Amino acid sequence: MDKSDPKKQNWVNNSNFPFDYCILGLFILVFSFFYFFNLENVPFHPDESTQIFMSGDLEIFKKDPSYLIWRAEISLDNRMKYRLLDAPLAREWIGVFRLITGKSALLSDWDWTQTWQENENSGAIPSVGLLSTGRLASSIFFPLDLIFIFLIGQKIRGKQMGWLMVFLFSFNALVLLHTRRAMSEGPLLFFIILALWVFLQNPKYLILSAIPAALAFNSKYSALPLFILGGFTIIVRNWGSIKNLNRILLHTLAYVLVFLFITFLLNPFLWIHPLQAISMASQVRQELIIRQVYELGELNPGVVLNSPLKRILAIIGNLFITPLAFSEVGNYIQNTVSSERIYLLNSIQNMFRGFTGGGINLLLSISGFIFGLIGVRKEPLERNQFLLILVVGTILQAIFLCVAFPLPFQRYVTPLIPFTIFWGALALNEIIDTLKRKIKRAA
Numbered sequence: 001m002d003k004s005d006p007k008k009q010n011w012v013n014n015s016n017f018p019f020d021y022c023i024l025g026l027f028i029l030v031f032s033f034f035y036f037f038n039l040e041n042v043p044f045h046p047d048e049s050t051q052i053f054m055s056g057d058l059e060i061f062k063k064d065p066s067y068l069i070w071r072a073e074i075s076l077d078n079r080m081k082y083r084l085l086d087a088p089l090a091r092e093w094i095g096v097f098r099l100i101t102g103k104s105a106l107l108s109d110w111d112w113t114q115t116w117q118e119n120e121n122s123g124a125i126p127s128v129g130l131l132s133t134g135r136l137a138s139s140i141f142f143p144l145d146l147i148f149i150f151l152i153g154q155k156i157r158g159k160q161m162g163w164l165m166v167f168l169f170s171f172n173a174l175v176l177l178h179t180r181r182a183m184s185e186g187p188l189l190f191f192i193i194l195a196l197w198v199f200l201q202n203p204k205y206l207i208l209s210a211i212p213a214a215l216a217f218n219s220k221y222s223a224l225p226l227f228i229l230g231g232f233t234i235i236v237r238n239w240g241s242i243k244n245l246n247r248i249l250l251h252t253l254a255y256v257l258v259f260l261f262i263t264f265l266l267n268p269f270l271w272i273h274p275l276q277a278i279s280m281a282s283q284v285r286q287e288l289i290i291r292q293v294y295e296l297g298e299l300n301p302g303v304v305l306n307s308p309l310k311r312i313l314a315i316i317g318n319l320f321i322t323p324l325a326f327s328e329v330g331n332y333i334q335n336t337v338s339s340e341r342i343y344l345l346n347s348i349q350n351m352f353r354g355f356t357g358g359g360i361n362l363l364l365s366i367s368g369f370i371f372g373l374i375g376v377r378k379e380p381l382e383r384n385q386f387l388l389i390l391v392v393g394t395i396l397q398a399i400f401l402c403v404a405f406p407l408p409f410q411r412y413v414t415p416l417i418p419f420t421i422f423w424g425a426l427a428l429n430e431i432i433d434t435l436k437r438k439i440k441r442a443a
Contacts, residue, residue: 039139094182149418206233218262
């Protein structure tokens with residue numbers, strides 16, 4: 001090798017570059033094996049039945065798409081109510097995996113007014129193979145989560161930060177539980193992470209961030225703040241270098257149009273009367289929330305979060321402190337308790353929760369957020385854009401969850417997980433760098 005060649009010499013000096021990524025790939029491979037190996041041992045949640053049942057919309061679409069479209073003159077059946085209530089991507093994605101594996105959707109939805117045995121007799125419990133297919137559809141994103149989590153950390157603070165984010169994400173108990181069920185949390189987390197990564201790329205291509213932002217929103221509507229954050233990112237990332245209001249307006253308009261187009265495309269119920277359908281969806285959702293609050297309030301008045309302070313404490317508790325919530329209500333605890341106990345025997349799946357582990361995790365996240373605020377305040381906009389985007393994203397998402405959800409369901413905090421992972425890793429990164437500097441001075 002001719003070391004006089006600057007390009008070749010640079011390759012020699014950076015020969016550890018591919019090695020680092022080989023180690024990352026090996027870690028992702030090994031940890032993903034653990035993640036997927038335990039897929040069938042995750043305790044069952046009845047909402048998995050609903051998602052698999054609703055994945056039958058793919059067959060209905062192939063037969064006659066008009067059945068999926070909302071019309072005012074047609075009374076709402078259960079399927080149409082789900083289309084109005086729930087984001088479509090998770091069920092459609094499960095349907096794709098079913099078609100690939102040749103499995104049929106459930107013919108019966110889960111009925112919460114019936115016993116476990118009655119639901120089983122009616123065919124509302126999926127077979128092991130069908131459940132595994134649905135769970136694979138949701139969990140298939142996990143290795144990609146780790147890749148893009150690493151890239152986000154590396155982009156902002158280097159490879160050490162990337163590794164810290166991978167570590168905290170891999171051992172996050174909420175991630176390990178909720179993304180391995182045939183539900184919306186798996187795709188939701190991936191597309192939030194992917195959107196954050198795209199936000200950090202060349203400002204010329206930020207219009208493309210509308211794609212993961214829309215897919216996150218259509219995985220679960222609680223990701224709505226990500227859409228707002230995308231518009232904010234376009235302004236911030238373009239402002240310092242371009243200072244061209246027309247270009248910013250054009251990019252923002254294109255971003256909004258792409259987001260709306262994807263959302264319209266994935267929701268056939270909007271295709272004929274979109275405005276009236278949105279109004280009906282809002283009405284149905286409001287009725288559901290009112291009913292849930294009333295019914296849960298009757299059983300346990302203290303469970304309803306009727307003040308901002310209670311909602312903030314519930315979010316913090318669900319993110320860090322409270323035990324894993326395998327279900328939101330106790331209808332079927334006697335049927336799932338044995339699988340829950342077996343799941344908790346593996347300590348890796350329940351790390352960094354409670355007052356000790358969760359308390360440390362909470363302290364790190366708060367410290368990292370404070371470091372971010374300090375960085376945003378002290379450094380010029382050109383240097384602190386990424387921190388500013390994540391600070392604003394955290395605040396927007398937290399406020400939205402506080403306002404929109406009066407019930408303390410653990411799954412509702414999922415959109416905040418990537419942000420708390422980042423802030424916890426940032427605090428650890430600062431601690432490690434400080435220790436390195438002290439050791440270097442002492443040496």
